[in-house]
Amino acid sequence: MKRERGYKSFIAVNLLPTLILYAVFYIYPFLKTFYVSLFSWRGLSKNMKFIGFANFAKLFKDPIIWKATKNNLFFLFWGTIVIFLFSLFFSTVMARKKFKEMGFYRIVFFFPNMLSIIVVGLIWKFIYNPSFGILNTVMEFLGLGKYIKVWLGDPSTVMGALVVPQAWMYIGFYMLLFFAAMQNIPEELYESAKLDGAGEIRQLFSITIPLIWETMRTAFVFFVINAFSKTFNLVFVVTRGGPSRSSELLTTYLYQNAFQFSDFGYATAIGVYLFVILFVISFIVLKFTKAETYEY
Amino acid sequence: MSTKKPFIKREGKRIGTTVSDLLIRIVLIAYSVIVVYPVLWTIFSSFKTNQEFYKSAWALPQGIFFDNYRNAWETAKIGTYFLNSVIVVAITVVLTLILCATTAYVLARFKFWGNNFVQTLYMSGLYVPTILGIVPIFLLLVSLRMLDTWRGLIIIYTVFSLPFSVFVLISFFKTIPNELSDAARIDGCSEYGTFWRIMFPISKTGLITVSIFNYIWVWNDYLFGMTFITNDLKRTLPVGLVRLTETLQFKTEWGSLFAGLVIIMLPSIIIYALFQKQLTKGLTAGSIKG
Known part of the structure; x- marks a missing residue:
């Protein structure tokens, strides 16, 4: 099909304004993070002093960085286990069982994704509240009174207590992703598996999971970013990194350095460190979970 | 199990x-x-009086006590924050819609030098945590005199909505058969006419899905709203709500806080009720497969 001269200008008009905005407000700040991390720069003063990798040297000696890294990995590890187990279970049930009320569960389970993490955080703060929180009330009712703790105020329980709202919020999202992928699996595969005598669990591991493997990998990479990035809001609202930094994250520490201590050089160095960790984890995960793609 | x-x-x-x-x-x-x-x-x-709440936090409210809402809306300025948020979110969603639809359309259906590179640029944005560039963005807004303005906030929200929106819409535009745009061109439609009169309306499902996702994150965002707006009267709702909790911690009047939480949830509940079919359909339409 012949296209007139307007073709090229049409592409430019549609593409360029957006691309320029994106370059200025997204790509440029991203790259500048790497640049600023090489400077000593306090506040909005003009004098940036080039100090090479000194910020990184400081970073590796900073015990709070290690604590924060450990907490981020805690979120990643337990978040993955809880969220992927539940979402996989729910999506499998929804794809394989034909309950009348399945649509209702789907709508309800996804709903927390509509809420602000602020709302989720505050609601869970009330659930954990030591004087009137429902968790302790229920535990007492069940005779588990002696296990009651100040969940968010105790360094040994605070991280676990923060993973739960995180899971509560995101299980529905991953459930929907997996469910969508499962819808594409042809029913005949299950039919013939049944004829061969394979039970539901067998079908899950030899049909469902291999066929949605690509979706699961993509979802997992997104979850890695999520565990390092979106957890910021939750922690910032619920505990502010406390008690005594026991729930500090790399992101909350970055934010504190940037906007409380005005130490832009160190804050961006934390950002670069965070990015490298993310990159390495995603790379390793994608490399080691590669499987042959199934055509169906 | x-x-x-x-x-x-x-x-x-x-x-x-x-x-x-x-x-x-x-x-x-x-x-x-x-x-x-x-x-x-x-x-x-949110319908309980303070005494009721303290007597039993878990009992049903005895009546409908609307004062919490009045307090939240007026005294705690939730009304102001709410309207601020509505303005910021509405402009962001519409602006993003126009920018990402035009971009995705060209990237999905036109062959030109650099197409793959531009797609990669947008896709890599999906893998970058939002907080990473926060210091340079802050400095950029300062030097452009856009700190503490809705303009600045809206631009940042829009730009951060692009990777996901472009990603979803590219796969959406790819599914539309060529015959349709070809027929429009034969009928004498310009490229612009083909896009705005045929392709744009026909992609309604994809555009709505993208807009709902953008609504969700912008309406609920805390990080950017807290960092780039400092004037109390310009604050967005999530930031205003967190401020409210901080002041309430000392007054322990939870009623208006709960009212505030309901106020921020309500639009999302309504949107979810209206569009939840479209939302699931949009997610199912192969958008995340690539």
């Missing part, structure tokens, strides 16, 4: 299936309660 399968085989299909179905249903219902109950509790609490 996983232990009852061998049991089915031995005990005969019908009873086994009924039992396992029952167990699965119990799990599903239990989880529904875990999701719904805290939200309902928030709504109930």
Whole structure:
């Protein structure tokens, strides 16, 4: 099909304004993070002093960085286990069982994704509240009174207590992703598996999971970013990194350095460190979970 | 969940299936309660007086006590924050819609030098945590005199909505058959006419899905709203709400806080009720497969 001269200008008009905005407000700040991390720069003063990798040297000696890294990995590890187990279970049930009320569960389970993490955080703060929180009330009712703790105020329980709202919020999202992928699996595969005598669990591991493997990998990479990035809001609202930094994250520490201590050089160095960790984890995960793609 | 399968085989299909179905249903219902109950509790609490709340935080409200809403809306300035948020979110969603639709359309359906590179640029944005560039963005807004303005905030929200929106819409535009745009061109439509009169309206499902996702994150965002707006009267709702909790911690009047939580949830509940089919359909339409 012949296209007139307007073709090229049409592409430019549609593409360029957006691309320029994106370059200025997204790509440029991203790259500048790497640049600023090489400077000593306090506040909005003009004098940036080039100090090479000194910020990184400081970073590796900073015990709070290690604590924060450990907490981020805690979120990643337990978040993955809880969220992927539940979402996989729910999506499998929804794809394989034909309950009348399945649509209702789907709508309800996804709903927390509509809420602000602020709302989720505050609601869970009330659930954990030591004087009137429902968790302790229920535990007492069940005779588990002696296990009651100040969940968010105790360094040994605070991280676990923060993973739960995180899971509560995101299980529905991953459930929907997996469910969508499962819808594409042809029913005949299950039919013939049944004829061969394979039970539901067998079908899950030899049909469902291999066929949605690509979706699961993509979802997992997104979850890695999520565990390092979106957890910021939750922690910032619920505990502010406390008690005594026991729930500090790399992101909350970055934010504190940037906007409380005005130490832009160190804050961006934390950002670069965070990015490298993310990159390495995603790379390793994608490399080691590669499987042959199934055509169906 | 996983232990009852061998049991089915031995005990005969019908009873086994009924039992396992029952167990699965119990799990599903239990989880529904875990999701719904805290939200309902928030709504109930927003209608309680302070004395009621302290007498029993878990009882139903004795009447409908609307003063919490009046206090939240007026005294705690939730009304102002709400309107601020509405303005910021509405402009962001519309602006993003125009920018990402035009971009995705060209990237999905036109061959030109650099197409793949531009797509990669947008896609890599999906893998970057939002907080990473926050210091340079802050400095950029300062030097452009856009700190503490809605303009600046809206631009940042829009730009950060692009990777996901472009990503979803590219796969959407690819599914539209060529015959349609070809026919429009034969009928004498310009490229612009073809896009705005035919392709744009026909992609309604994709555009709505993208807009809902953008609404969700911008309406609920805390990080950028907190960092780039410092003037109290310009604050967005999530930031205003967190401020409210901070002041309430010393006054312990939870009623207006719960009212505030309900106010921020309400638009999302309405949008979810109206569009949830479209939302699931949009997610299912192969958008995340690539």
